[in-house]
Amino acid sequence: MPHFRLKKSQDEYNLPLIETKHLINTFLNLRSYHFKGNAKTATTFSNIFEFYNLNQKVNSKKHLTSLFLQWLLIVIDASHKNKMDNSPSQEISNIENYIKNNPMKELSIDDLSDRLNLSKTRFKHRFKKEIEIPSGEFIMRNKSIMKKKTLATMIPFRI
16 A cells, blocks of 8 residues: 655645645545546546656646646545445445454354355355455455454553
């Protein structure tokens, strides 16, 4: 994941620092990024590269950051719209919550698919389509996050 370093006096995106941080954090915390099929995204992204390659004037930095800000807003907006349009079904959402609430439990795809009365293949297909991560990977990520949190609370820190 990219890391953005902002100086306290920096106003790279022609926004107050707190708004810039919020915008970048919103972008970095998106569940997925939706570029495909979005003409505005493609056009703006092309404009950024075209402008960068052709223009070396003093004012180019402001224009370039303006184009980047426009692209960032389009991606965030498209991702939010896509999430609203394609939110998980209640059944898959319940399974997602069950996995999150039982990180130490040994979970199998067979058991999870049985909870929804679906075949294992159909369950895996629906879970990946609706959550955008394969079910096995989602389970492993969730366990890993919980182990990190548990480990972090057990390790004493010295200052």
